[in-house]
Amino acid sequence: MTETSQPTKDKIVIFDTTLRDGEQSPGASMSLEEKLQVAELLDEMGVDVIEAGFPIASNGDFEAVSEIARRVKNAVVCGLARASANDIDRAGEALKHAHAKRIHTFISTSPLHMKYKLQLEPEKVFEKVIASVTHARKWTDDVEWSAEDGSRTEHDFLCRCVEAAIKAGATTINIPDTVGYSVPEEYFALIQMLLNRVPNADQAVFSTHCHDDLGMAVANSLAGIRAGARQIECTINGLGERAGNAALEEVVMAIRTRGDVLPFRTDIKTPMLMRASKMVSNASAFPVQYNKAIVGQNAFAHESGIHQDGMLKNAQTYEIMRPEDVGVKSTSLVMGKHSGRHAFKEKLKDLGYELGENAFEDAFKRFKDLADKKKHVFDEDIDALVSDEMGAAGESVKVIALTVIAGTAGPQMATITLDVNGTHITKMSNGDGPVDATFNAIKSIIPHEATLRLYQVSAVTEGTDAQAEVSVRLEEGGKQVTGRAADTDTLVASAKAYVSAVNKLSGNRGRLNAREAAAV
Structure with a gap:
C-alpha cells in the first residue's frame, strides 16, 4: 500500500496501533528493541499501517518511530500528533526516512471534551481541524484526521468537521468510539450517516477506532465496515488503555470466517497471529487470558467428553476455524x-x-x-x-541463587545472589514473611523508591508439582511496570518476577552500575 493508494471495495485496511495506543496501557511500556521486533513482525504479517508512536510524547517515542520508519519495508508508518504545529512537525521529522508515511492528527469534537478537556468553543475547534490537516499535508500526502470522542459528537458539527478535514487534504477520516460507549447498531448508523451526509465523503477512506469498555470493540468495528468504513484500527491481543482496543486477531478472523455476512478481505497472514500474540504478550508483560478468542490457550482445547467425541468424528462440530490458520497445530x-x-x-x-x-x-x-x-x-x-x-533476555540483573529461612518460630530471612551486569552480589535481609524478606534482600542490592502495587501467584498447571507463575507490579514516579516469572519454587518465581520489574524501572534510568550496587 502506497501513501496515496485507496483500498478496493472489499479490501479492509488493517491499521495496527499496538505500539501507540496499546503501549498506553499502564505497565505495558516496551523497550526500543521490543518495539522494533514487534514492528518488523507486523510488517511481515501484512499489516497495512503501523502506528509506531506519538513522537512528541518523549525522546524515546521519537527515536522509536524514527527507527521503525527506517526498518519497515512494506507497511505505511504512522505517527500521532495533536492539532498543533509542534506535534505535527515532530511527527514529520520522525517519519522522514519511511518509504511510506502517514501523519495522524486528532482533536476532540464532543461537547463534553470541548468544554472540559479543551476548554474551547466549537468554532475554534473547527478552525484547528482545518489548520492541523493543512499543516500535516506539508509533510505528506497521506494524512489521517480523527474526531476524538466522535461517537458522542453532535452529528451536525461532526459532519462539518469531516467535510472540512477532507477539503483540507485528509485522505483518511477516523471516527473513534474513544470511551467504548457505542453499541453496534448505533455505530453502524453513525458511519452510514457520515457517508450519506458529507458531500465529499467519497474522497476519503473512513476508519473505525473502537475501545472495549463495554466489551463491544470488535462488534462495533465490524459494524463500521458493514456501514462503509474501509479501515479498522486495532491492536494485537486487544492491548490498549483501560479495557483495551478492538483485537486485530479477532477482527481478521471474523472477516475470514464469516464471509457470508462480512464480504471483505484483509492482507493479514493469519498463521502468524499466534506468534504475534506471544511476542506482544512477552514484550508488554500482559498475559493473554486462557479463554481469549483466537489466541487464548483454550481457544482450540476440548476437555468435555461430548466435545471430544464430536471432534474425533468431525472437527467442524466444535471448531469454526482450523488451528493451523492462526498458527496453532492441532x-x-x-x-x-x-x-x-x-x-x-x-x-x-x-x-x-x-x-x-x-x-x-x-x-x-x-x-x-x-x-x-x-x-x-x-x-x-x-x-x-x-x-x-x-x-529475562537482555536484562541487566538476574537471579543466581536464593535461600530462605521461614516458619512459625524465629524471623524470616532471605539470602539472595544477583548478577548485576556480570558482577555477583549477595545480600541477606529479614522481613514479615519469606516473600517480604526476599524482596527486601533484592532492594538492598538495587535501591529504589517503587511501591509494590500487585503481587499475584497462580498455578500454571494442576498438581502439587505445578509451576507457580508470579506477577509483580511496581509503581515509581507515576509509572507502573509489571514483571512476570514462573518456577516450581514459588519464592524463586517471586524473586525473578520482582527483579524483572526492577529491571524495567532501571531501564528508564539507565543501566545499573554494579560497583554502586555492591557498595550499598
Missing part, C-alpha cells in the same frame, strides 16, 4: 524428561515460538531441569518457561 507432543531436542523444537513450533539457537539451548536446558522435577510437562508449563526465558 497435534500434541507429550513432553517429559526423555524428550530430545528435536521433539522440544517441534513442540515450540506447535506453540508458536521461533527461537534463535542460543535462546533455544537456554530454553531446552530449563525444560530438562523442569522435566526432572515434574512427572508431566504440559503445554502451559512450556509456555511459562519460554515466556520467562524471553522476558
